[in-house]
Amino acid sequence: MAEEQLLLSGDSPWSGGVSPFGVKWNKLMMWMFIITDALIFAGLLASYGFARLASDRWPDPAEIFHLSFLALMTFILISSSATMASAVGAARECHWTAATRFVLLTILGGLAFLGCQAYEWASLIGEGARLSSNPWGVVPFGSYFFVLTGFHGTHVLSGVVVLAITAFRSATGRSSADGIEVAGLYWHFVDLVWVFIFTLFYLI
Amino acid sequence: MHKTHTGLNYRLYWSTWLVLLALTVTMILIGSAPIPRLYVVLLLGLAMLAKASLISGYFMHLRFERSVLVWTVGAGILLTGAILFIIIVPDGLRIMKLSRP
Incomplete structure (x- = not known):
């Protein structure tokens, strides 16, 4: 009986208390999701690294991709992360109009990034690159390009949808600062993953 | 807090x-x-x-x-990532040796 009361009151050292991490459950769950999603990308990047090391030769990315165009894509994504962080800051200070505008700017950044990616895919497909073959003679190169950037692009698209819902809720006064922050965490994660793909696939 | x-x-x-x-x-x-x-x-x-x-x-x-959240996220990604590599790399190296004469 005494033990039951202890558990209900949250005083037990094993109960975790009311909020052991000092954050609300939705934010904590987003962090847990980010950890697991990061592992999927880590697995993909690890297998890409292995395929590249195991391959006798690998095409020089600088000869295939336009680095200035990739720099533009990175600029767009980093800028959208900054606008998203500003949206969270505005929401925390209850400046809902500013928060909605910043979220809309972030969506614009996401759409611009997706447009750039679609252009890049179209260019490579136009040159004959496919999942199972490409003109550069190293099959895994094309496979990893489409899988890595495609998986990341799917995340960007999901993020745009989540942000569109967030913007609508914010504009109609139904969103909370916590809700915007959780959506923002996902968006920053998408940016974070791009940092690794940009470096490991396009630059090295 | x-x-x-x-x-x-x-x-x-x-x-x-x-x-x-x-x-x-x-x-x-x-x-x-x-x-x-x-x-x-x-x-x-x-x-x-x-x-x-x-x-x-x-x-x-x-x-x-809070540091407990930072450690959970950091250790969560690093430790499970390390386990992932420990599982993948030995098999990967074995396949590489098998594929090369």
Whole structure:
């Protein structure tokens, strides 16, 4: 009986208390999701690294991709992360109009990034690159390009949808600062993953 | 209570944005610089980790969260990532040896 009361009151050292991490459950769950999603990308990047090391030769990315165009894509994504962080800051200070505008700017950044990616895919497909073959003679190169950037692009698209819902809720006064922050965490994660793909696939 | 970030102003976010842009430009320059390949990889790796730290620390506010959350996220990714590599790498190396005469 005494033990039951202890558990209900949250005083037990094993109960975790009311909020052991000092954050609300939705934010904590987003962090847990980010950890697991990061592992999927880590697995993909690890297998890409292995395929590249195991391959006798690998095409020089600088000869295939336009680095200035990739720099533009990175600029767009980093800028959208900054606008998203500003949206969270505005929401925390209850400046809902500013928060909605910043979220809309972030969506614009996401759409611009997706447009750039679609252009890049179209260019490579136009040159004959496919999942199972490409003109550069190293099959895994094309496979990893489409899988890595495609998986990341799917995340960007999901993020745009989540942000569109967030913007609508914010504009109609139904969103909370916590809700915007959780959506923002996902968006920053998408940016974070791009940092690794940009470096490991396009630059090295 | 964890440290709240209500008081943070936009200057912090946009300063972080500027540093991230500067790092991106630096990385592109390093990538095409006439320096040994090993140094290129090392420098790009360091810049990549710096960018990841800035995004997670300031944009994702991890720097302002309770240390227990920071450790959970950090250890969660690093430990499970390490396990992933420990499982994949030996098999990968074995396949590489088998595929080469």
